[in-house]
Amino acid sequence: MLTIALEGLQFYAYHGLYQEEQIIGNHFVLDIRVSIPEPEDPESLSESVNYEVLHAIARQVMQTPQPLLEKVVHDISVQIKSAFPAVRRSSVTLKKQAPPLGGDVACSVVSLEKEY
Template identity: 30%
Template sequence: MDKIRLNRMKFYGYHGVFAEEQKLGQRFQVDLTLELDLTEAASTDDLTKSIDYGDVYARVQKIVEGEPRQLLEAVADSITKELLSAYPILNQCTVVLIKPDPPIPGHYDSVSIEITRARAGNG
């Protein structure tokens, strides 16, 4: 399967379990792996046979910068559902949602959640 990757998209959102996180917000990063057949796009040089990165970014931005959620798992799952719904040619989507500098005891560079969802019938 062919893949499109969007790496380290940066957003500011209000997700987290602690009230301060939902009030003050924080930075988030998103890595995406989109799995689809790019044979026709490659042979025709036609964007309509692929997925527009700018449109993907806007859809992810709306979710990450949108409604506050407590769990990163919920945010990442919303992204996969949105993308699989929006792009019929997309077979599978992996989202890595990264929270730099999480407000937890100890020294952490970041925490992340990775979720993979496939279109029904594709595994």
């Protein structure tokens, strides 16, 4: 298997259950990992996963506010599989930095791993 990843994608977005999160927004960090069968011709992008497209998918999904981070990682996973049917595994991890929990918390994390 060949693994392709984007780590530490940074976004400012308006995801959150509470109204103030949807108004004020927050900083998010996103990691995406996908695995595909090893290409026969590793010089051909058509046999791989274009990480520019991965970034575009992430950017588009992150622009749509959701109350739950679970929905965000789900939507990213679905769009990746749709764009790249050869993907056999995916992992999407989203971190909300300094979530409003009334105490010092570095981040909350939601991660979705799939095997196809």
